[in-house]
Amino acid sequence: xxxxxxxxxxxxxxxxxxxxxxxxxxxxxxxxxxxxxxxxxxxxxxxxxxxxxxxxxxxxxxxxxxxxxxxxxxxxxxxxxxxxxxxxxxxxxxxxxxxxxxxxxxxxxxxxxxxxxxxxxxxxxxxxxxxxxxxxxxxxxxxxxxxxxxxxxxxxxxxxxxxxxxxxxxxxxxxxxxxxxxxxxxxxxxxxxxxxxxxxxxxxxxxxxxxxxxxxxxxxxxxxxxxxxxxxxxxxxxxxxxxxxxxxxxxxxxxxxxxxxxxxxxxxxxxxxxxxxxxxxxxxxxxxxxxxxxxxxxxxxxxxxxxxxxxxxxxxxxxxxxxxxxxxxxxxxxxxxxxxxxxxxxxxxx
Amino acid sequence: xxxxxxxxxxxxxxxxxxxxxxxxxxxxxxxxxxxxxxxxxxxxxxxxxxxxxxxxxxxxxxxxxxxxxxxxxxxxxxxxxxxxxxxxxxxxxxxxxxxxxxxxxxxxxxxxxxxxxx
Numbered sequence: 045x046x047x048x049x050x051x052x053x054x055x056x057x058x059x060x061x062x063x064x065x066x067x068x069x070x071x072x073x074x075x076x077x078x079x080x081x082x083x084x085x086x087x088x089x090x091x092x093x094x095x096x097x098x099x100x101x102x103x104x105x106x107x108x109x110x111x112x113x114x115x116x117x118x119x120x121x122x123x124x125x126x127x128x129x130x131x132x133x134x135x136x137x138x139x140x141x142x143x144x145x146x147x148x149x150x151x152x153x154x155x156x157x158x159x160x161x162x163x164x165x166x167x168x169x170x171x172x173x174x175x176x177x178x179x180x181x182x183x184x185x186x187x188x189x190x191x192x193x194x195x196x197x198x199x200x201x202x203x204x205x206x207x208x209x210x211x212x213x214x215x216x217x218x219x220x221x222x223x224x225x226x227x228x229x230x231x232x233x234x235x236x237x238x239x240x241x242x243x244x245x246x247x248x249x250x251x252x253x254x255x256x257x258x259x260x261x262x263x264x265x266x267x268x269x270x271x272x273x274x275x276x277x278x279x280x281x282x283x284x285x286x287x288x289x290x291x292x293x294x295x296x297x298x299x300x301x302x303x304x305x306x307x308x309x310x311x312x313x314x315x316x317x318x319x320x321x322x323x324x325x326x327x328x329x330x331x332x333x334x335x336x337x338x339x340x341x342x343x344x345x346x347x348x349x350x351x352x353x354x355x356x357x358x359x360x361x362x363x364x365x366x367x368x369x370x371x372x373x374x375x376x377x378x379x380x381x382x383x384x385x386x387x388x389x390x391x392x393x394x
Numbered sequence: 395x396x397x398x399x400x401x402x403x404x405x406x407x408x409x410x411x412x413x414x415x416x417x418x419x420x421x422x423x424x425x426x427x428x429x430x431x432x433x434x435x436x437x438x439x440x441x442x443x444x445x446x447x448x449x450x451x452x453x454x455x456x457x458x459x460x461x462x463x464x465x466x467x468x469x470x471x472x473x474x475x476x477x478x479x480x481x482x483x484x485x486x487x488x489x490x491x492x493x494x495x496x497x498x499x500x501x502x503x504x505x506x507x508x509x510x511x512x
Contacts, residue, residue, distance in 0.1 A: 139435050223439060224491045226430055227484075233434050315437060322437075327427035330436065346407055 080331065084137040087338040091129040094345035095122040101355070104362040113176050113196040118348050118355075120200045121169045125341035128162035131155055133338055140331070145232035149220040152232035156218040160211035161204075164253055166341065168203040170301060171257045173348070174264035182271045210252065213245050246316045254309050258302060265294040289353075297347050304340035307333035 102119050135147065135155045145152060176196075180187050218234050236242040272287045311333050314320045349355045434442045 139432050140429075143429060143431055145431070221439065223430060223434065223442075224488065229430075231431060231434050233438055235438060311436070315441075320437065320441075322428045322433055324427050327432075330432075343407075 078141075080140040081137045083331075083335060084133045084338065087335060087342055088129055088133045091125060091133075091338065091342040091345075094342060094350075095126040095129070097359075098122040098345045098349045099126075101349075101359045101362050105358050113191045113193070114173070114180075116193065116196040116200065117169055117173045117176060120203070121166060121173070121344055121348065124162050124165035124169055125344050127158065128166055128341050129338065131158045131162060136334065144226070144229035145220065147232075152220050153215050153218055156232070156234075157211050157215040160214045160249075161207045163337075164207035164210055165203055166344070167253055167257050167301075167305075168207065169200075170297070170344075171260050172199050172203060174261045174297075178264040178268055181268045210249070217242075243316060246312055250309050250313065254305055258298075261301065262298055265298060269294060293347065293351055296351075300340060300343050300347060304336045304343070306336075308337045 099119060099122050102115050102122075105115075132155075135151070136159075138146070147155070176191065179190050183190070214234070217236050218232060220230050221233055221235060222230055269291055272290060275283075275287075307329065311320070311330060320326065350359075430442070
């Protein structure tokens with residue numbers, strides 16, 4: 045009898061302490077409750093402003109440029125990045141600032157499904173843009189046949205369809221659940237019944253969502269640079285400057301993609317095939333991986349749009365038209381600018 | 395106008411990098427870190443069970459003085475509460491769950507359990 049009583053007392057103590065831990069987590073306001081949403085909020089607004097500005101400028105252009113394949117892909121990239129920021133940042137921020145999932149079962153599935161969709165669309169669009177530039181520069185003779193509005197739109201549709209399909213397992217396994225250590229709370233967790241299936245899916249996403257895109261982007265741009273290098277002998281100084289800018293943009297694009305998504309995939313593989321530790325360092329690493337992934341959606345409009353001289357001219361044109369639209373004489377000036385604009389465009393294409 | 399746009403671009407880039415740098419610096423200072431919500435979100439329920447057992451041991455080691463006080467308070471509350479039966483039932487359920495958790499923490503039993511599940 046005495047022995048049994050002793051055991052029950054020990055168990056009681058342990059249970060009480062765990063209950064206290066839960067209370068402490070819920071009651072005390074740790075710094076991450078405030079800091080994480082603020083950080084994510086900054087990235088959120090930067091991304092919203094950048095991508096929205098891109099969409100406005102491209103939407104406003106009424107010249108031939110609005111039909112170019114490059115602008116179609118840039119527009120699609122901004123839509124994907126905007127979706128990613130809208131559906132990913134606010135909800136995932138709550139993972140670190142709230143003790144449980146408070147948005148219900150439907151949003152649990154939909155939010156995480158669309159996180160995967162918009163991530164894949166963003167990445168596949170980057171690949172499509174690399175292929176587009178490769179065709180424009182290296183296959184310049186065949187370029188007019190391949191690079192047209194119809195093919196670009198078909199590419200965009202294929203990108204979205206593939207992304208919707210590959211994200212289906214997320215919707216299947218992201219479910220609302222509870223846990224014995226927090227009986228009154230609900231959590232939105234990914235639960236797989238078969239470990240092998242989960243491994244397979246995670247590796248598939250790593251390959252088609254990171255390794256393969258990185259390979260394709262690197263190969264396309266490498267060939268672009270090599271081709272431009274060959275042409276250097278025949279080019280003038282202006283062309284040489286243009287080549288340098290292209291090279292810089294290429295390096296920035298590849299570096300941004302590589303750096304922004306690497307921590308995310310490192311953690312995913314670590315969780316899947318290793319023993320991921322739960323300590324202060326791993327928590328910081330996890331937060332950083334989120335910031336970098338979101339940062340990619342912020343950086344994309346800067347890399348692809350605002351660093352482009354043509355795009356800046358288009359931006360300038362759009363806002364100039366707003367200010368000086370009414371006076372008739374200015375319209376003539378605008379037309380002249382458009383002519384110069386198209387000439388610049390054709391030069392760039394060559 | 396051209397300079398303005400350039401300035402906007404530069405400021406956007408600077409803001410983005412500053413934000414990420416700030417994120418890194420502040421994240422490095424985090425003390426509280428993982429919660430049941432964030433850990434389960436990343437690892438899933440099975441993995442978090444085994445992790446919790448580790449953190450429980452750590453918690454016990456760190457709070458040797460606390461149990462005595464809590465034991466007294468708990469005893470008093472139990473005498474006063476009319477929900478004694480409910481508490482006992484919860485406690486018994488917890489014991490069962492803990493047994494399952496104990497089994498999960500062992501690699502061989504974990505493997506056998508996964509085989510039995512499908």
